[in-house]
Amino acid sequence: MLPGGVFSTRYASDLAILRTKTQWLLLGLGLALLFTAPLFASSYWLSWLTGLGITIVAVLGLHVLSGLCGQISIGQAAFMAVGAYTVAILTTRAGLNSWLCLPICGLSAGLVGLVFGLPCFRLKGLYLAISTLAASYIIIYCIQHLPGTGGFIGLSLDPLRLGPIDLSSRAGVYVVTMVIMVLATVFAKNIQRTATGRAFMAIRDNELAAEVSGIPVFRYKMLAFFIGCLFAGVAGWLWAYYQLRVNPKQFGLYDSMWYVGMLIVGGWGSTSGVFFGAVFLRLVGVAVAQASPYLADTFPSLAQQIYVSLGLILSGLIVVLFIMLEPRGLSYLWEKFKAYYRLHPYAYWGSQD
Amino acid sequence: MTAQEEDKGETASSRAVDAPGIRPRRRKVFLVWIPVATVIVIGCVALLLLLPIEARDKALRAITDGILLGGVYALIALGVVVVFKSSKVFNMAHGGVLMFVAYFIWWLLASVRLPLWASLIIVALASVAIALAIDRFIMRRMIGQSGLTTFFLTLVLGFSVIQGIAILIFKGSPQIMPKIFPSGSLSVGSLDFSFTWISAFVVATLMFLMFVGYFRFTRGGLAMRAVSESHVISQSVGISVKTISAVSWIVGCLSAAAAGVLLGSMFAVTPDIGSFAIVRALPVLLLGGMESIPGAFIGAFIIGIAESLTGTYVDPHISGFRELLPYVLIVIILILRPHGLFGLREIRRI
Numbered sequence: 001m002l003p004g005g006v007f008s009t010r011y012a013s014d015l016a017i018l019r020t021k022t023q024w025l026l027l028g029l030g031l032a033l034l035f036t037a038p039l040f041a042s043s044y045w046l047s048w049l050t051g052l053g054i055t056i057v058a059v060l061g062l063h064v065l066s067g068l069c070g071q072i073s074i075g076q077a078a079f080m081a082v083g084a085y086t087v088a089i090l091t092t093r094a095g096l097n098s099w100l101c102l103p104i105c106g107l108s109a110g111l112v113g114l115v116f117g118l119p120c121f122r123l124k125g126l127y128l129a130i131s132t133l134a135a136s137y138i139i140i141y142c143i144q145h146l147p148g149t150g151g152f153i154g155l156s157l158d159p160l161r162l163g164p165i166d167l168s169s170r171a172g173v174y175v176v177t178m179v180i181m182v183l184a185t186v187f188a189k190n191i192q193r194t195a196t197g198r199a200f201m202a203i204r205d206n207e208l209a210a211e212v213s214g215i216p217v218f219r220y221k222m223l224a225f226f227i228g229c230l231f232a233g234v235a236g237w238l239w240a241y242y243q244l245r246v247n248p249k250q251f252g253l254y255d256s257m258w259y260v261g262m263l264i265v266g267g268w269g270s271t272s273g274v275f276f277g278a279v280f281l282r283l284v285g286v287a288v289a290q291a292s293p294y295l296a297d298t299f300p301s302l303a304q305q306i307y308v309s310l311g312l313i314l315s316g317l318i319v320v321l322f323i324m325l326e327p328r329g330l331s332y333l334w335e336k337f338k339a340y341y342r343l344h345p346y347a348y349w350g351s352q353d
Numbered sequence: 354m355t356a357q358e359e360d361k362g363e364t365a366s367s368r369a370v371d372a373p374g375i376r377p378r379r380r381k382v383f384l385v386w387i388p389v390a391t392v393i394v395i396g397c398v399a400l401l402l403l404l405p406i407e408a409r410d411k412a413l414r415a416i417t418d419g420i421l422l423g424g425v426y427a428l429i430a431l432g433v434v435v436v437f438k439s440s441k442v443f444n445m446a447h448g449g450v451l452m453f454v455a456y457f458i459w460w461l462l463a464s465v466r467l468p469l470w471a472s473l474i475i476v477a478l479a480s481v482a483i484a485l486a487i488d489r490f491i492m493r494r495m496i497g498q499s500g501l502t503t504f505f506l507t508l509v510l511g512f513s514v515i516q517g518i519a520i521l522i523f524k525g526s527p528q529i530m531p532k533i534f535p536s537g538s539l540s541v542g543s544l545d546f547s548f549t550w551i552s553a554f555v556v557a558t559l560m561f562l563m564f565v566g567y568f569r570f571t572r573g574g575l576a577m578r579a580v581s582e583s584h585v586i587s588q589s590v591g592i593s594v595k596t597i598s599a600v601s602w603i604v605g606c607l608s609a610a611a612a613g614v615l616l617g618s619m620f621a622v623t624p625d626i627g628s629f630a631i632v633r634a635l636p637v638l639l640l641g642g643m644e645s646i647p648g649a650f651i652g653a654f655i656i657g658i659a660e661s662l663t664g665t666y667v668d669p670h671i672s673g674f675r676e677l678l679p680y681v682l683i684v685i686i687l688i689l690r691p692h693g694l695f696g697l698r699e700i701r702r703i
Contacts (some may be wrong), residue, residue, distance in 0.1 A: 013656075023365055072501055075507070119687050130635060131687045134680035139675045217392045256513060260505060282585075302521065309521035316513030323506045324494050 002341060017189060033309025034178055038171035046170050052282050054238045059262050059274045060188045061231025066260070067269040068197060069224035070204030072129045075136035077255035079229040082109040083236025084246045085143055088155040092149065098160055098241070100278040105237040106230040108141055112139065113229025119292045120221045124207070136256055143248050156246030157240055177238050184231060191227070200224055200268075261319040276330035284315055374661065399413030410661040414544055414643050415660055415665040421546070423657025424554035425615050429630050430649040432608030437643050438581035442492060445631060449519075450608040452627030454480055455530075455617035456523040460467035461535040462531045466533070470532060475567060476610055488599045510629065520624060527623040534618060551616040551672035554579070560611050565646055577601060633660075636682040642693030652694065 001112050003022075007274035008014035018024050030180035038046060058080055066072045090096040090104065120128050143149050157170030160176065167176060191197045199220050202210040211217045258281060266277025288311045295310070296303035322329060401409055429451070436444045454476055491510070495503050519525065534552040536546040568574035580587045580597045588594050616626055619626040637656045641648025659682070664675040685691070 026625075042528060071503070074505075111512070116684075119684065123687055123691055126504050128503060129504060129685055130639070131684055134635075134683040134687075137680045138677065138684070145673060146673070212652050254512070257508065264505070267448065273478055304518050307522050308525070309517040312513045313516030313521065316517060319509045320491070320506060323502060323509075324491065327502070 015193060017193075031182070034182075035175065038174055043170055046174050048286065050170070050174045050177045050242055050276060053174075053181040054235050054242060055259070055262070055282065056181055056274060056278045057231050057280050058235035058236065060184050060271070061228040061235070062259050062263055063269075063271065063274050064188055064191055064200070065224050065228030067273070068192065068204060069200040069221060070223055071117075071124075071221055072260065073132040073225075074129055074253070074256050074260060075116065075132040075139070075231050076137035076228070076259045077253075078139040078153065079109045079113055079232035079249040080141060080236040080239060080247065080255075081139060081246070081251035082112045082229075083233030084240040085149055085155070086233070087237050087240045088150075088157055088246045089148060091157060094101055098158075099162070102234065102237050106233040107232070109233025109236060110226040110230040113225045113232070114222055115226030117222055120225070121218055121287065133144075133253070137248050139253060140248050141285075150246075152248060154245060159244060160241045173242055177242070180234060180238060184234065185271060188274075192271070196220070196223065200207060204269075207292060253255050259316065261315065264319055264327070265322045265329055267331035268327075270331045272334070273329050273331035277333065278325045280330060281315055282320070284310060284318060288314060293327070362490060367405065372577055372599065375675055406469070410544065410634070412662075415661045417546065418550075419658030419661030420654060421550045421554040421657075422661060423654035424542055424557040424561075425612060425619070426637050426657050427610055427650045427653035428557040428615070428640070429612045430634045430653055431561055431564055431646065432605035432612070433631075433638055434641075434646055435577075435601050436605040436651045437638075438646075439577055440492065440496075440598050441564040442507065443500060443503060443643070444511075444605060445508040446487065446511030446515060447507075447605065447609050447634065448479065448627030448629070448631030449515035450606050450627075451613040451616070451630050453483070453519045453613075453625060454610040455613035456519050456528070458668050459528050459530050459617060459622045460523055461534075462678045472616075476614070477607065479607040480610035481603050482661065485599060487606075488519050488602040491600070492598065493595065511631070516624060516627065525624045528622050530618045530622055532618075535623070538673050549618055553619050556611065557615060560608065561650065564608065567604075573600065585645065632679050634687060636679045638693075639683060639691075640693055641687045642695040645693070645695035648693055648695030658665055 002019060006019055012275065018027060021343065031282060050287075058076055061079075062073065062076050084243060086105045086108045087101040089100065089103050093099050096104075105288050120132045142195065144152055146165055149155070159166070160173065161167060163170075167173060191200075199210070199215045202213065202215055203220055209306040239250070243250070254348060262277035263274065264277070265274030265280055272316055275280050288337070292310055301305065326333065354368065401412055404412065429447070433444050433447050436442055436447075457479060458472050458476045461467050461475060462469070467475070474664065482515075487510070491506070492503070534549045538547045539551060568577060576587070576592045577597055577600065579590070579592055582595055584594050587597070612630060613626070616630060620626070633656065637649060637652040640655060641650070641652030658680070660675060660678055663678050667674045
């Protein structure tokens with residue numbers, strides 16, 4: 001809900017994402033903070049933020065596919081692998097420019113996504129989820145066994161350069177990631193406001209009604225798959241330059257599962273939810289990494305496995321509890337908090353949400 | 354709400370399997386399928402007889418291995434089907450429970466050194482406790498949620514929470530199960546089968562028949578079949594849907610426990626055994642039809658034999674194809690025949 005005294009007097013102001021001067025100011029400050037982070041953040045947090053940015057790009061794709069269009073995919077990490085391997089193979093074997101590879105990565109992942117989106121012609125819901133689950137295993141198998149992909153060992157890449165500028169440092173990769181993340185966010189946010197986005201949401205809410213209203217359902221579902229996997233491909237490109245090494249192990253079922261988990265924890269169908277979910281679950285990972293040495297000292301018998309198991313149990317429990325108790329996710333809680341704050345002496349929250 | 358009720362009414366009328374109007378069509382279906390199956394079987398046998406002796410042995414070996422494996426797959430799939438029938442929850446946590454139980458019995462036998470019968474009783478009690486906990490604290494809150502939500506919930510539960518707990522308690526390193534079944538092997542002609550595999554097959558088939566007998570011939574089983582048709586109608590004729598749901602979870606987890614013990618002694622006890630099992634159960638269920646217990650049985654043998662045959666004939670040319678096969682089958686079945694061989698052809702699964 002909007003702060004008091006802000007009214008939509010024109011269509012443009014009704015459609016605008018940022019309505020008040022405060023919002024513009026906060027956005028400017030946030031962006032400034034984001035891009036000056038290399039000046040003051042430690043290298044651990046810089047690396048963490050880069051990983052977070054890549055995750056957000058991948059989850060934004062899933063947000064378009066699942067949050068907007070309602071087609072759940074448990075294979076986002078595998079589509080990311082397609083992007084990462086495209087750039088690794090094209091730069092090392094064909095000697096292509098790495099920036100030229102960025103659109104190629106997006107396209108290749110999108111096309112692979114289209115192939116595995118084909119079953120959505122007949123299937124939906126649970127059955128589609130199972131077929132994407134199978135897709136993720138099939139892609140990883142192909143990467144492991146096809147010639148030229150480095151098999152189980154993977155491939156190494158040369159560091160990223162932009163003309164004379166060397167971007168191989170942590171800060172360089174960080175800035176590139178953040179630029180792409182911001183662009184991806186703007187893109188995902190704006191899809192929601194176009195006719196395409198409204199068609200996606202119509203399909204999500206009621207497929208039959210959407211079809212009756214003249215939306216070509218299959219075509220739009222395929223488009224959603226294409227866009228979702230395009231984001232994954234771009235995220236894969238970033239991942240390849242973040243790690244400078246691609247390996248089939250980095251894109252397993254667990255990563256795909258956590259991407260959907262982030263969408264759930266953040267809240268379906270809102271771009272801010274993607275940020276909430278990704279930041280929250282990755283912070284849990286940091287907390288586990290920080291806490292496990294102390295726990296290992298306290299319980300020496302569990303020292304070996306406490307890091308792995310604690311991460312699995314905690315993140316899993318968080319996702320399970322969110323599904324059970326607050327399926328609308330953190331972004332809804334945040335909206336509720338804002339509304340409570342703005343209405344403070346009055347408890348009642350009107351019909352807007 | 355009204356839309357939901359209408360939807361339910363529609364599927365209920367379309368699945369009135371025993372209605373007199375539908376019977377002739379079912380018989381016709383069997384009239385087509387039985388000759389086709391017979392021709393295929395006779396063709397295969399003839400082909401086998403034509404082959405030279407070593408090739409015949411190789412093929413027979415693959416087929417019998419597939420059948421033995423299929424028995425265990427049937428047991429795994431049964432647990433998922435039972436839960437799916439009674440509550441429309443596709444239980445991806447099945448593999449997690451299976452893995453946990455396999456580790457638990459390994460720990461009881463190898464570290465605590467309990468006798469076999471005591472470990473089996475403890476494991477059965479533990480799996481009942483797990484079932485009741487999942488049913489009461491998680492699934493009862495999820496009644497009425499879409500199948501996709503519960504699918505993802507159980508996926509996270511099995512692959513992450515239960516897996517994490519098992520790794521925390523049992524360290525997660527691969528272990529070899531102490532001998533439960535007699536060692537050695539049985540030789541028939543030029544083939545020999547290890548006793549472990551034969552016993553696993555026998556135990557799996559017996560347990561499967563026991564569960565099927567329970568559904569067919571007891572009041573509880575009848576109530577369960579009624580609940581799988583419609584929750585509202587069963588409740589109104591005095592069947593406690595909550596109890597039935599708890600019982601179905603108990604049956605599911607017991608079948609997971611049995612399969613865990615068998616798989617653990619056939620292969621090794623590893624943290625991956627759970628995903629191995631659930632990944633095999635998926636094509637079995639999709640092929641047999643999600644709601645059909647005989648479908649699970651036949652599907653399990655088809656998948657087992659297919660896996661074993663690819664292991665023998667395709668793996669030397671394309672390495673590791675055997676691991677890929679379940680996923681390829683999942684995609685092919687979903688595209689060609691989403692309701693499986695024996696599943697309900699719902700009007701709206703488009």
